[in-house]
Amino acid sequence: MRSLVFDSSSVISLATNDLLGTLKGLKKLFGGGFCIPAAVARELVDVPLSSHRFKLEAMMVSKLIEGGELEVHSSLEVGNLLASVNRIFSCRGASIVVVNKGEVEALALAVKIGAAAYVVDERTMRLLDEDPLRVRRILEGKLHAKVIVDKTLLKSFQDFVRGLKIIRSAELMMVAFEEGLLKEVVMSGASRRDTVDALLWGLRLRGCSISTGEIEELKRLME
Template sequence: MPENSIVCDSSSLISLSDSCLLWILSELSKSFGGYFIISKTVEREAVDHPLEIKSHTLGAIRLKKLLLENTIKVIETPNLGKATYELLSLGNSIFSLHGRNLKLIHEGETETLALAIELGIKNVMIDERTTRMLVEAPEELRKHMETEFSSRIEVDDTNLRKFAEMTDELNFFRSTELAIVGYEKGLLKEYGGMEKRAIEAALYGLKFAGCSISFSEIEEFCASL
């Protein structure tokens, strides 16, 4: 499996689909020498289940098309279930409130992390904020939750250390970063002199579709163009 492949969570794929930006995956797949990879659970979350819901069918069809074209590949590994369970158990027993563990991560995004680890792939595209913060900035996440709950959050340092050891090689980015890569590679030149407005619109579209990017991040990037 090429090292520069990208394992994708349903959150990022749904954001791209709802923003009509899946074509960026198709264009990038022609040049970057890797694959966009998802697990079976992500396929169920992003394609199979939405196909049964009329308000989400179109987005699911867009994603299904990329699966049929092999732009996105569904991959499983023999130990994926075990690795997912271990990560899920650890991740949901790191923080507790009033003696009760806080359930922070779910099967889809956890299986995405486990699949990347199993395949030895570092790049993970995920728009969901909590999972990324749990891996990249657990202390910041703890402080955020203490503010949200107005109460002290306890930390199981042993489980946090084990979780960090399993995930420390992963490199996270969001659908917005993928759109920016597309812009930097000239994929928005077809909009003539409106490339800058197009990438700005794409970033706002992804934010409103669910990507956890702040208005200030978008404004800062657009100001740098």
Template sequence: MRYLVFDSGPIISLALNNLLWVLNELKKHYKGKFIIPPEVKREVVEIPLQIRRYKFEAFQVLELLSEGVLSLFETENLVSESEEALELANTIYYTKGHPIKILQRGETQALILAKQLRADAIVVDERTTRMLVEQPEGLKHVLSSKLHSRVELNKNNLARFNELAGGIRVIRSVELVTVAYELGILDRYLQGVDEPLLKNPRREMLEASLWGLKLKGATVSQKEIEQILKLERV
């Protein structure tokens, strides 16, 4: 079985842009399951159900779960390995003798679940998480620049963390939406459109969706958006 494991960030970004429906269409093209661990469900359903501002988005996620677009998934030792990985991740980087908190439980469970199941990828928007998995040395320099102080790296903790959660392919919500664009899934927004202000409707629709994600939480730069538009030749 093939899996894509979702962190809460991309689900929230898609929900806030009214793009959760895209997951249902993408799943039709993916021969596998879209899954979330229990802590991610808590972050995208249980907590927002108690907050009026985000309650409707929680109902949208519940609909995806009830329809099987998203599936709740847990392994026998998910919690124990996640807690170990969480403690390790948050004691890898130090500044002025104090550890720097890097991960939270939701994204840690998603990472561990992806590793345990040998998932095709984890879908996560948080830049810090992506860099910890892909460029831990680079993250050290980013943190140092952000904190304006020297950052030390505990290599033993990093090595053990990599045993638990390293080597995972990371993709973002912007990549999912770009794939949806390539598959023609987003063409529903162009049906019957005849607006003089739109010089290139397909380009502007893709650009608008990517900027919407950026402005609602997805970590993507203006340069990256321009590169995507260039690669898509729109």
């Protein structure tokens, strides 16, 4: 069965923008499964249910799981992969932690089941595959020191994810917009350009890694 695998970051972006309701229609259009691993389910539901900050969003996600819109897969053993990825970059002799267990477990699930795409809004995971030198530059900017890249570990990671498509909630919501799934969310009479602008900026301001240039380009394409 065709599948999309979600990291917690992409689901949080949708939840905090009140866009989780689009997943049911998107799943029907996709004709496959929307999946999360157990570690991501814990991040999205179990942990926030014990606090106040994201308790409502956790309940909303739990409802999607109960309804089958999000399918939870069993935990995967990703200890070695997690340790390997977090040793790719180092500074002053110490490894730099760049990803967490949920991100890596979702990635491993996507690879294991041959997912059509891995949906992740965090910048680092996507750039590790697409532009690892940019990750180094970002880290050097934060640490104000030289960052070393273990090329062997980086190549091993890139070989592991080779062929896997990585997308963001922004791309998913562009599909939802084009398919008319946002009519219940946005005001009637809004222009396509204004709707796309509001949608993408809402996602960006609540966690989706999308640049101003990318937003402007998508607005032009949607005119």
